[in-house]
Amino acid sequence: xxxxxxxxxxxxxxxxxxxxxxxxxxxxxxxxxxxxxxxxxxxxxxxxxxxxxxxxxxxxxxxxxxxxxxxxxxxxxxxxxxxxxxxxxxxxxxxxxxxxxxxxxxxxxxxxxxxxxxxxxxxxxxxxxxxxxxxxxxxxxxxxxxxxxxxxxxxxxxxxxxxxxxxxxxxxxxxxxxxxxxxxxxxxxxxxxxxxxxxxxxxxxxxxxxxxxxxxxxxxxxxxxxxxxxxxxxxxxxxxxxxxxxxxxxxxxxxxxxxxx
Amino acid sequence: xxxxxxxxxxxxxxxxxxxxxxxxxxxxxxxxxxxxxxxxxxxxxxxxxxxxxxxxxxxxxxxxxxxxxxxxxxxxxxxxxxxxxxxxxxxxxxxxxxxxxxxxxxxxxxxxxxxxxxxxxxxxxxxxxxxxxxxxxxxxxxxxxxxxxxxxxxxxxxxxxxxxxxxxxxxxxxxxxxxxxxxxxxxxxxxxxxxxxxxxxxxxxxxxxxxxxxxxxxxxxxxxxxxxxxxxxxxxxxxxxxxxxxxxxxxxxxxxxxxxxxxxxxxxxxxxxxxxxxxxxxxxxxxxxxxxxxxxx
Ligand SMILES: Nc1ncnc2c1ncn2[C@@H]1O[C@H](COP(=O)(O)OP(=O)(O)OP(=O)(O)O)[C@@H](O)[C@H]1O
Ligand SMILES: [Mg+2]
Numbered sequence: 060x061x062x063x064x065x066x067x068x069x070x071x072x073x074x075x076x077x078x079x080x081x082x083x084x085x086x087x088x089x090x091x092x093x094x095x096x097x098x099x100x101x102x103x104x105x106x107x108x109x110x111x112x113x114x115x116x117x118x119x120x121x122x123x124x125x126x127x128x129x130x131x132x133x134x135x136x137x138x139x140x141x142x143x144x145x146x147x148x149x150x151x152x153x154x155x156x157x158x159x160x161x162x163x164x165x166x167x168x169x170x171x172x173x174x175x176x177x178x179x180x181x182x183x184x185x186x187x188x189x190x191x192x193x194x195x196x197x198x199x200x201x202x203x204x205x206x207x208x209x210x211x212x213x214x215x216x217x218x219x220x221x222x223x224x225x226x227x228x229x230x231x232x233x234x235x236x237x238x239x240x241x242x243x244x245x246x247x248x249x250x251x252x253x254x255x256x257x258x259x260x261x262x263x264x265x266x267x268x269x270x271x272x273x274x275x276x277x278x279x280x281x282x283x284x285x286x287x288x289x290x291x292x293x294x295x296x297x298x299x300x301x302x303x304x305x306x307x308x309x310x311x312x313x314x315x316x317x318x319x320x
Numbered sequence: 321x322x323x324x325x326x327x328x329x330x331x332x333x334x335x336x337x338x339x340x341x342x343x344x345x346x347x348x349x350x351x352x353x354x355x356x357x358x359x360x361x362x363x364x365x366x367x368x369x370x371x372x373x374x375x376x377x378x379x380x381x382x383x384x385x386x387x388x389x390x391x392x393x394x395x396x397x398x399x400x401x402x403x404x405x406x407x408x409x410x411x412x413x414x415x416x417x418x419x420x421x422x423x424x425x426x427x428x429x430x431x432x433x434x435x436x437x438x439x440x441x442x443x444x445x446x447x448x449x450x451x452x453x454x455x456x457x458x459x460x461x462x463x464x465x466x467x468x469x470x471x472x473x474x475x476x477x478x479x480x481x482x483x484x485x486x487x488x489x490x491x492x493x494x495x496x497x498x499x500x501x502x503x504x505x506x507x508x509x510x511x512x513x514x515x516x517x518x519x520x521x522x523x524x525x526x527x528x529x530x531x532x533x534x535x536x537x538x539x540x541x542x543x544x545x546x547x548x549x550x551x552x553x554x555x556x557x558x559x560x561x562x563x564x565x566x567x568x569x570x571x572x573x574x575x576x577x578x579x580x581x582x583x584x585x586x587x588x589x590x591x592x593x594x595x596x597x598x599x600x601x602x603x604x605x606x607x608x609x610x611x612x613x614x615x616x617x
Contacts, residue, residue: 221402224372227390229419229469239415243406 094290102290116274117282121298128264128275129302131192135199136260140253142200143207147252148241150208151215168205172198172263176270195267202263206255214248215241246317254310261303276302321384323348323505324369324473329378331364336530337376338364344524344534346473346507351499353508353516354534355564356526362509363399365526366477369507370396382473392420395471399478401462403450410437410446413465420469436468440494456487460494467498473505481511488515489548495519496545513564517557518546523564527571535567 079096086093094102103121105112110122149156150164179194186193222244226236265277272278280295322345329342338361346352356362367373369380371390380387382394390396403412414433421429437446440460450458459479466474476495480488496519499506510516516523517540525535542557551557 221398221400222404224390224398225402225404227372228370228394228396229392229416230390231415231419235415235419239407240404243404 092289094293099290099293102288103294106291106294117279119274119279121276121279121294124274124276124279125298125302127273128268128277131195131267131273131275132199132257132260132264135196135263136203136257138196138200139203139256139260140207143204143252143256144211144249146204147208147211147249148215148245150212151245152241157212164205164208167201168209170202172202172266173270175201175263176267180271191271191273195264195271195273198267199260199263203256203260206259207249207252210248210252210255211245214245214252217248218244247314250310250314250317254307254314257306257310258303261299261306265299321381322346323350323383324507325379325381326369327379329368329375329380331361331368331373332376338530338532339368340531341533342378346505349503349505351506351508351519351521352537353510353520353523354526355510355513355516355523355568356532357528357568358511360526360528361532362511362526363477366396366475366507366509370394370475372396392416392469393472394475395466395469395473396475397462397466397477397479399481401450401458403458403461403465405450408447408449409442409453409461410434412450412461413437413468416465416469432468436464439467439498440464454487456483456491459483459491463494463498467502471504473507476506476508478509478511480515492518492548500544513561513568516564517542517560518548518551523560525564525567525571535571538564 082093083096086095086098106121110120112120113123146160150160175198176194179197180190182197183190183193218241222240223236226240231239264275265280267273268275268277269281272282276295276299280292280299283289283291283295324344324346326342326344329339330337331339342365344352354362354365364373368375369387371387371394387394404415407415410433413436414429417424417429417432421432424432434443434446437443440463442457442460442464445453445457450461453461459482463476463479479495480491483491492515495506495508498504499519506520508516508520513523520540522537522539524537526532527535538560540560542551542554542560
């Protein structure tokens with residue numbers, strides 16, 4: 060019991076302590092514009108202690124901003140899964156489809172959210188006021204899609220031949236083969252893809268909000284940088300990190316649930 | 321023409337042929353067992369009949385119709401059971417029934433599912449997932465799934481090889497029982513001569529591969545019902561067992577036989593000398609080696 064506490068509580072605390080010390084020393088020596096930990100806490104208190112307050116468009120509690128970001132991410136992420144999963148299935152099922160689309164996927168996959176956003180804005184320029192939202196959704200979706208696409212494809216290819224043979228001997232219809240064999244057998248892989256995709260969607264949100272100036276965790280960060288309130292940059296980074304971590308834990312719980320089948 | 325007919329069937333996978341020149345005819349209602357060594361191509365042969373593989377040469381017909389692909393009329397029980405792990409016992413069987421008899425009313429389908437679950441005595445486990453079943457129970461589900469589609473011929477690929485002796489015996493009785501009530505044509509693949517003689521009307525040895533082919537068929541004229549214990553002292557049973565075993569062994573002469581033995585290299589890491597010396601598993605994968613020893617007989 061004692062060593063359990065030591066390992067899981069004390070040791071991570073040492074890690075946080077080290078970072079705090081480095082941060083404090085840096086802000087006092089070579090990076091004088093970096094707010095010290097104490098100053099950061101002082102100026103963030105209001106945002107953390109009343110996390111849902113709304114004082115103005117760009118002056119809201121940190122969890123309220125996070126909530127806006129989460130909604131946008133949920134939409135973009137949902138879009139990514141909706142588009143990515145069928146593409147993954149096509150890639151896994153058809154060699155021809157793979158030969159046609161694999162090269163283009165490999166080229167589009169490493170492109171950063173920062174590069175996609177301007178294109179998204181151009182694409183939806185005719186949408187007027189909503190151009191920013193659509194552009195952001197497009198960016199999140201297209202960046203987050205790839206892990207789902209690739210993992211689903213790998214999963215479909217890894218479906219044991221024995222299960223497919225069962226379907227063949229019973230002459231299952233295409234629909235039944237898909238719903239009773241292919242999808243259940245691919246589910247563990249799909250969920251690994253879904254988890255990785257969520258991580259990327261959360262990465263992309265910050266870029267999208269920064270460039271469109273939407274209210275949210277990333278938009279707040281960029282605005283406070285421009286307003287020279289550097290303490291809030293750190294507040295935003297910590298928030299974004301914690302939320303991303305929580306999302307990943309949540310997804311890996313789901314993933315494990317499906318792996319156990 | 322026999323019910324199931326294989327004429328000069330060969331099958332290769334690019335390299336040397338696994339099966340060559342297979343000729344087999346099975347009459348309607350007959351129970352034939354094929355006995356062969358491990359790796360000789362038994363699964364390949366049964367997959368050809370099931371239609372999962374296409375022969376490189378030769379023809380296969382069922383009731384005069386050439387076989388072009390898999391069909392539930394040739395019910396295959398897979399060597400590794402192949403139950404879908406995400407479906408319960410009842411759902412696994414229902415999937416088969418619904419897909420083979422889509423015209424039946426849901427009530428009739430459900431009745432058929434329950435009838436076959438009861439037949440293999442698994443009513444108490446109908447809502448369990450395969451991972452919660454013992455090996456023998458899984459095997460019975462696999463048999464029930466195939467039987468529930470009412471196939472014209474039952475293809476059993478080493479259905480009992482993975483089971484312990486007791487379960488094996490009780491499932492052998494179950495196969496006999498199924499056979500007695502339905503009089504289905506059955507092709508059983510097995511690696512046990514005793515099992516073949518206990519169950520089948522005719523036993524055919526399969527020579528070891530590559531290029532495996534069927535030997536001369538042996539008719540089993542033992543009266544039914546056959547009792548496992550009494551059979552052991554039956555002179556005709558002993559004669560047949562010696563005959564088939566000798567034929568199978570005969571194929572082996574001239575073929576260089578090897579066995580692969582696991583070899584665990586000695587560990588020379590300093591060890592805690594106070595620790596009790598037990599047969600511990602190897603520590604690193606590199607410690608496991610395999611050794612091939614030639615058998616001279
Ligand atoms: N799809 C395949 N591609 C290439 N080679 C194959 C394929 N299927 C089987 N073989 C080869 O054919 C030979 C016979 O295999 P098969 O599975 O039919 O043997 P078996 O008698 O059923 O063995 P076991 O007793 O282990 O079940 C083996 O040497 C195997 O490597
Ligand atoms: Mg086999």
